[in-house]
Amino acid sequence: MTKVTDAIILAGGRGTRMLPASIYMPKEIIPLVDTPILHHLIWEAARAGAHRIHLVLSERKSELLRSPLESVEPPFGQDVRPELPRSALTPHIEGVEITVHIQHRPGGVGDAISVALGEVKGPFLVLLGDNLLIKEHVGPSDSGPDSASSASLELVERFEATGIPCAGVLEVSEEEVRKYGVISFCGDLIESIVEKPVPLEAPSRHVLCGRYLLPENTSEILGLFPESEHGEMQSIALLRHLIDFGGGLEAVKLEGYEMYDSGDPLSWLKSQIDHAIRREDIGEDISIWLRTRIGKERNSPE
Numbered sequence: 001m002t003k004v005t006d007a008i009i010l011a012g013g014r015g016t017r018m019l020p021a022s023i024y025m026p027k028e029i030i031p032l033v034d035t036p037i038l039h040h041l042i043w044e045a046a047r048a049g050a051h052r053i054h055l056v057l058s059e060r061k062s063e064l065l066r067s068p069l070e071s072v073e074p075p076f077g078q079d080v081r082p083e084l085p086r087s088a089l090t091p092h093i094e095g096v097e098i099t100v101h102i103q104h105r106p107g108g109v110g111d112a113i114s115v116a117l118g119e120v121k122g123p124f125l126v127l128l129g130d131n132l133l134i135k136e137h138v139g140p141s142d143s144g145p146d147s148a149s150s151a152s153l154e155l156v157e158r159f160e161a162t163g164i165p166c167a168g169v170l171e172v173s174e175e176e177v178r179k180y181g182v183i184s185f186c187g188d189l190i191e192s193i194v195e196k197p198v199p200l201e202a203p204s205r206h207v208l209c210g211r212y213l214l215p216e217n218t219s220e221i222l223g224l225f226p227e228s229e230h231g232e233m234q235s236i237a238l239l240r241h242l243i244d245f246g247g248g249l250e251a252v253k254l255e256g257y258e259m260y261d262s263g264d265p266l267s268w269l270k271s272q273i274d275h276a277i278r279r280e281d282i283g284e285d286i287s288i289w290l291r292t293r294i295g296k297e298r299n300s301p302e
Contacts, residue, residue, distance in 0.1 A: 002122040004156045004213065007045035008054045010112045011038070011061065011129030012103035017264040026061045027262045028129040033276050035088070035140050037262055038065075041127050042091045042098070043148035048125060048156045052097045054116040059102055069100060088140040110234030111227045117219045123159065124218075125152050128210030132260040132271075133168070137278035151254050155213040158252050164189075165242055166250035168211030170259055174199045180207035181236065183251060190249045193239060206251065209259055214238075221246065 015022035021030070029036040038055075045053050057065065068075070074089040081089075092098060101116045113126060133151040151168055158166050167190065169183055177199055184192045184203035194203055215221075218238065225237035242249040258278075260271035276286045 002216070004049060004123050004125060004159065005051045006054065006120045006122065007048065007050035007052070007125035007127060007152070008056060008113055008116045008120065009038070009041050009045065009127045009129050010056050010109060012056045012058045012106065012112050012115075013130070014058070014106055015130075018262065018268070021265070026057075026064060028061075029065065030262055030268065032132060032260065033139075033272060033279070033282070035143060036091075037130070037132060039088075039091055039143070040132050040134070040148065041129060042093065042096075043143070043145045044133075044150075044152050045125060045127060046093050046096050046145040047148040047150060048152035050125060050152075051095065052099065052119075052121075054099050054101055054119065056101050056103050056112045056115050058106075059104065062100055062102055065100075069098065084140055085144065087144045093145060107227050108232035108234055110222055110225070110230070110232075110238055113214075113235070114219065114222050114227075117222075122216050123165070124214060125155065126212040126214060127152060130262045131210035132262075133170075133209060133211065133254060133257040134260060134275065135257050137275055137280075137283075139279055139281040141281065149257070151211055151257060152213075154254060155211055155252050158250060159213045162250060164248050164250045165215050165246070166213050166252050167239065168209050168254045169206045169251045170209045170254055170257065171205050172207050172259075174202075174205060177202040177205055177207060180209075182207050185251045188250045188252075190239075190243055190251050192243070193236060195233075195236060206253070209254065211252075211254070212239075215242070215246065 011028040015027040018027045028038045042053055072092045074086045103112050103115045133149050136147055138147050155166050155168055178196055182194045182197055182202045183190045183206050221238055221241050225234050227234050230237050262268045277283050
């Protein structure tokens with residue numbers, strides 16, 4: 001079976017829900033406490049076996065990120081923060097090629113994928129640039145591919161076992177299903193996708209969580225559903241085609257992961273706090289501070 005050696009990270013969106021912060025900082029490099037989202041995603045893709053990582057960026061983001069993406073060496077020598085591994089200070093990994101592709105206008109997930117497909121070989125991973133899936137909550141001292149999320153690796157292992165394209169899914173609360181594409185499935189195969197249903201109409205509580213492993217002929221399938229006609233639903237049309245006519249689409253249930261979404265300020269603030277209290281290096285300090293702060297708020301006079 002063809003090995004999965006390419007991954008596409010989609011980071012071309014405008015990030016309008018994160019304004020005004022996203023004027024100065026693309027949401028994909030906003031730190032999770034102290035480590036940029038993009039570093040986590042690149043490390044995750046590398047852990048899954050990707051040797052070629054394709055970043056899909058807007059022109060503006062490409063300008064903002066040009067320096068760190070073009071410089072292979074860390075920006076600081078060992079004399080600066082010597083307790084940190086140099087790998088924590090750069091997105092580059094030995095043996096992994098990072099290529100930037102420009103999405104000239106926002107066109108949805110399907111359009112963003114198509115921007116990079118000309119340089120992709122074989123089946124490939126797709127990671128949404130504003131979603132982190134984390135099981136091991138480590139700080140920068142332990143960062144890098146070896147301790148990265150294994151979510152994409154789980155998809156690769158499933159594909160290598162079955163040869164069937166797959167999507168990562170997470171179980172969420174009943175109230176949260178309205179934010180996502182919700183699936184129904186039979187065994188491990190996805191039967192349907194319902195976009196952002198009200199809870200009573202959701203076919204399950206399992207949702208698409210921004211991790212896909214797509215087949216080599218994805219470009220041909222996207223050609224059946226032009227972005228000019230389908231808009232942002234082009235990617236859903238692609239997935240539904242795989243379900244109905246492409247030999248199936250498997251659901252890989254990613255259990256034990258926390259999903260952190262930088263799509264809006266409140267969800268990202270919750271993500272920061274949740275990750276921080278789970279980290280061994282700072283968890284105790286932040287937990288004590290939170291308890292003290294909440295206690296002061298409760299005891300303050302009205």
